[in-house]
Amino acid sequence: MKQFVTQKHHEEAVEALKKLIRVPSVLDESDSGKGHPFGKNVVKALDQVLEICAGIGFRTFKDPEGYYAYAEVGEGEDLFAILCHMDVVPAADQKGWNTDPFDPVIKDGVIYGRGSQDDKGPSMAALYAVKALMDDGVEFNQRIRFIFGSDEENLWRCMEKYNEKEESATAGIAPDHGFPLTFAEKGLLQAYLIGPGTDKITVNAGGALNVVPDTAPYEGEYVEAVKEALDKLGFSYEMEGNAVVVQGKSVHAKDAPEGTNAITRLAMALSEVVDFAPLNFLGKLVQENATGENVVGKTQDEQSGELTMNFASLTISPEETKIGVDMRLPVTVKKEDLEEKIATKVKEYDLTYQEFDWLDSLYVPQDSTLVKTLLATYREMTGDMTEPEISGGATFARTMKNCVAYGAMFEDTPDFMHQANEQWELDQMYKAMDIYAESIYRLCAK
Ligand SMILES: [Zn+2]
Structure with missing residues (x-):
């Protein structure tokens, strides 16, 4: 196996990463x-990365609307x-930094x-x-295109725009998760169930749909009865003023x-006390x-x-x-079939189903050339035989067919994504560079 990456490349990659970190590209x-739909700083990061790419011989393109950019090398x-x-x-x-x-x-x-x-370091690697x-x-037998999105941490409007206007990949990787690789990401469906109102009770609980709610308050004439019901069910709660607040455990x-979903627990107690079809659901x-x-x-x-189903609000x-x-949604489950089943069931409880957001699943079979090559390269270079991953999370890999998430975090990398003092050990970055170089060599060299 040839050593492509040298110390010079390490130094250049780190210099480039430093330039990118200096741009506070927050939505x-x-x-x-x-020309700057997500703010001027976000576009500044796109400009900066294109300047870096142009400097090392890539052809570059920036979306005139400012949603995405890309840099390309090779022919085919x-x-x-x-x-x-x-x-x-x-x-x-800067709290905690x-x-x-x-x-x-x-x-x-x-x-x-x-x-x-996340994700400037892995991108530069x-x-x-x-x-x-x-x-x-x-020399490459195909074009290699780095696609730089700029709205990943929010609504992915960048890749939506890219897919409207630009060419899709034949294969690819998203260096935005962990090694060895993720070949399946479940479909992500968010929806609302809408029903009639009632004068009997008022409830206002929960928040972000992607979080299991850990508290659910109820205030009103049935507080005592609800407490009794909660006691009987063995569910914990706290009193805050006149409100009984059911306690749960928050996870993604x-x-x-x-x-532990505090909202469904509250609903279980409340529906012992009040008979209301949507609540009974x-x-x-x-x-x-x-x-x-x-x-x-x-x-x-x-x-x-x-399948996972989180009632978040x-x-x-x-x-x-x-x-x-x-x-x-499991990758083989058809969204339309599931929606029909849900709609039919919730109708019995006076509810109607309304889709809010949908991200299609990712699935690249493990016997595909892409997965086999990436996995073999990783295993040969690290000796780590960890099985590839199936994830309920989401990376850009699912925005195109035949793409998988590949690195750049290792099994033993402390996870600092989205956290204070975000950091990456340079030796791990260099190790990731070797793996990327060899993998791309095997997949794309003439
Ligand atoms: Zn990311």
């Missing part, structure tokens, strides 16, 4: 305008995509700064891995069965089940496991009942 809707019909993103999550007013999140610092072989792990191949004189919606039918089994029957497949007012739900 700023208040700064949205023509096929297009190998490397799906990156240049936006970052906020640094929470020991250094300025947007002023990169290297200390004891670790680089600190927002984006070092992949970019300079390709540069190493170019410097070695490797993709892991809903591992959490949660309190009598769903109960504590977070796999959708009580609603649509057992739903799972061999490729990607079980509940409002009941005199005008309306509204239940927010986040679902992660």
